[in-house]
Amino acid sequence: MIIVVLLILGFTPIAAQPWQICGDPAVSYMSNSTYHANLEHLSTMLTDKATASPYHYANGSVGTAPDIVYGLTLCRGDVNSTTCHACIANASLGAQQLCPYRADVTVFYPTCRLRFSSKNFLHPDNYSLIVDGVVDTMNTTDTTNKEPTLPNWDPGNSESVADITKIISGLLQETAWHAAYDSGAWMFATGRMDVGGGFPSLFSMAQCVPNLSHNDCWSCLHVITYMATDNFAGRQGGRLLALWCNLRYDTVHFYSGDPMVTIMSPVKEIVRSATLLGVPSRKHKRSVIKVVVPVLASIIGLVISIIFIRRRRKKGNGSPDKANVHVKEDDETIVWGLKGRSSDFMLYDFPVVLEATINFSEENKLGQGGFGPVYKGRFPDGLEIAVKRLASHSGQGFTQFKNEVQLIAKLQHTNLVRLLGCCSQEEEKILIYEYLPNKSLDLFIFDETRRPLLCWSRRLAIIEGIAQGLLYLHKHSRLRVIHRDLKASNILLDHDMNPKISDFGLAKIFSINDTEVNTDRIVGTYGYMAPEYASEGLFSIKSDVFSFGVLTLEIVSGKRSSSFHRYGDFINLLGHAWQLWKDEKWLQIVDTALVIECHTSEIMRCVNIALLCVQENAADRPTMSDVIAMITSESMTLPEPRHPAYFYIRVPEEETSMVTDLFSTNDMTMSALGGR
CATH class of the missing domain: 3.30.200.20 (Phosphorylase Kinase; domain 1)
Incomplete structure (x- = not known):
């Protein structure tokens, strides 16, 4: 079984059950202190409230600053009050024993979870950014000593991997949907899939903290479901544990009672149009379609999606009510x-x-x-x-x-x-x-605790989404637009972590006949600017392509292309990536948080594409049409990139601090005079 834990806490290795995350050791309390007394009071209060609650859930706080303690506890939806009471009582004691005198502790027991903290993590603003946290992964085998992977799982066979991944992902998404939208305030669901053909039955469970909104519950479960593809790797069992939600599947019937969701076999594809939307409708009829021809399934899914979106728009869902919001004449x-x-x-x-x-x-x-x-x-x-x-x-x-x-x-x-x-x-x-609840991309890829939550499949989808947005601006919109300030902080993320390009204050409209324009006012962000624009004020669609290449390298590596950091002998990420590519050591640039075994060829293609986009000569860079083709066509042979811009800039050890001071405005939008 693989266990993945997501929390708003620091990294701590997880061993056998229970699973604990101990907060910063610098934030602690003394024995017999006021904080300790408040914690004991809170533990009793949470145990009693959760036992009495129909959802076995409780939260609250005890004391006043600076000794206030916040807490949350939730039992699994299939356990009774007696089991819940015993589990929370054990968790309260266990949290203090497993993480002595830590002021921020979270523990996961098989049938309950508990967190207490000196920080107010219960504030509603924390609900929308569900995926805050770190990932800790461990490989284990379960107590039945079964084989570690499901039948027919062969990492070397892409069809085998794809089929089993679809089965697991389909089961988890179906269960997650039921928990978020079909179980009322309970927000708990169990499932079963009988695949057939010698494949074992799969059992699943999904649960959210009951005071989340239905959309936030779906967002939480939907985001961590994406992690199953990279982390479970065909295992017979896996858990994703988060403070606000969790998922689990196994080949054994691990929960009490009959499943709430049953997916009939054989299942090859689950088509749910609302999965493509940020806020699905509970009226949408869920359907499980037995697919004979994969292409037909894709067409049906697309048609349903289009109809659903149009109906939502006609209803005016999400639009301001003119009767309630006064507008200009x-x-x-x-x-x-x-x-x-x-x-x-x-x-x-x-x-x-x-x-x-x-x-x-x-x-x-x-x-x-x-x-x-x-x-x-x-x-x-x-x-x-x-x-x-x-x-x-x-x-x-x-x-x-x-x-x-x-x-x-x-x-x-x-x-x-x-x-x-x-x-x-x-x-x-x-x-x-x-309003986009997951805010901007830079908050994920440059944050040590959140970056691991972006599995490779999600990062690839973000890269492709940004490319599609740029292609629209450059070619398919009614206006030909050059963004001029594409960077990680200007990429916003919706409920499903889909990217949206923002901030068009510096954008320029091109004539269809224009290929390049000169400006006396150079604006943009250091680190993302194409060299011909930074030095001569020349910009074109290839300027955005350069920025896209930098951004892609940042997404793959999890590092800024900035002079705040040194990469080897180079001032920026571009030179470092180029040298590793030439030395056939490109894997060293990939974020260590990624599970890359099943995605090596995809990641390599993205590094290749990124280096093509940041070539010094604008004429050598591909268009966004070319980029989309290279991303989506695995059979296309990619050209070898020439050396990138700024490649020649090396930083001797003694000059590093000086250069850092010189370019200390890297992540700020700047205006400068001096273009020709």
Whole structure:
């Protein structure tokens, strides 16, 4: 069995059951202290509340700062009150024994989980970023001493791997869906799949913390389901344990009672159109389709998806209610050049935005962008929004603001962030976007605790999604657009971790006949800028291609292409990656958190594509059409890349700090004069 644990905690090796994660040893308490007394009180309170709860769940806090203790506990949905009480009592005692005097501890027992902490991890803002945490993986065999892998699992046979992966993934997603949407407030489901043909029956379980929303539960389960592909590798059993949700499957009937979900055999493909959507509808009829021809299944899935999306749009799901949200008069849309645009786009009154963000409160602040802060907001009809409030000193004046509004209002693509509207009142310039709960890509790939949560399949999907968004901008939109500031912090992630390109304040519209444009004002981000643009002010679609190549290397490696860090003798990631490629040691650049055995050829192709995109000569770089073809066609032979830009820059040991100071603005959007 493989066990994967995801927590908002530091890394600690996990041994046999129970599984514990001990927090930072620097954050501890003394025996017989006030914190210790509050912890004992909290343990008793949680045990009693969870036993009395119909869902066997409890959370709460005891004490006041600085000795306040927060806690959460949940028993498995198939156990009775007596078993639950005993498990939580053991977990409370076990947590203190396994992690002595640690102020932040989480333990997983077979039938319950418990966490206590001096930090308020119970705040609702933590619910949406479900996948916060680290991954710890261990290979074990279960107590029945079965063979470690399922029948016909052959790592060297791609068809065998694909078929079994579909079986496991299908079972887990079906069970997860039932837990999130069909089990009410219980948020617990069990499943069974009888595959047949000598293949053992598979049993599954999914559970969320009951006070999550249905969408957040689905988001949590859906994200960790993707990890099964990389971590389970055809094993006969596996668990994914997270604080807010968990999944498990096995070839033994490990839960009590009959399964709530049964998938009939044989199963080759599970088609669920709503899986493609961030917020699935509970009215959507779940279907398990026995597939004879895989191509037919794909077509059916696509058709269902399109119909479902159109129906959602017709219902106006997620759009502001004009009766509840006051907007600017229609004649002003003519002044803005937006007359006749999508009815979803609105010009909002400032008081409406002020109310939605609770007067731009610090509690609602999501982050600080290059041109000003971004806040989370909520309209009276419940629609969640992201509000970009442009600072008066940001350098982005009304012209740039209007440029971004007019530009994004005309762009519609699944991999571009959706602009809902804007607000302009005197000095206030505000953009209102759809709210994306998983925030930006840089928060995952550059964070030691979250990066392992992005398995290779998810990273590849993100790379391809970004490429599709750029291809739309460069070729398929009504306007030919150069983004000019593509970077990890400008890639937002939706519920299902699908990427959306954002921040079009620096974007430029190209004429169809233009291939290259010269500018006197060079804007963008150091580390992502193409050399011809940084030095001469020349930009084209190949400028975005260069940025895409840098971003792809960052996604594969989990490291910044920045002068904050040295990679070997080189100042940046590009030179280091190129040298490893030449020396046929490219695997050394791959993030160590990735399980690469089943994906070596895919990862190698992405490194090759990235190096082609960052070549010094713009003419040598592929177009985004070429990139998509190279990503999606395994049979296509890729050319050998020439040396990348900035390859010649080496940093002697004694000069490292000087160079770091020189380029200390790497992850900030900059404006500079000096182009020809």
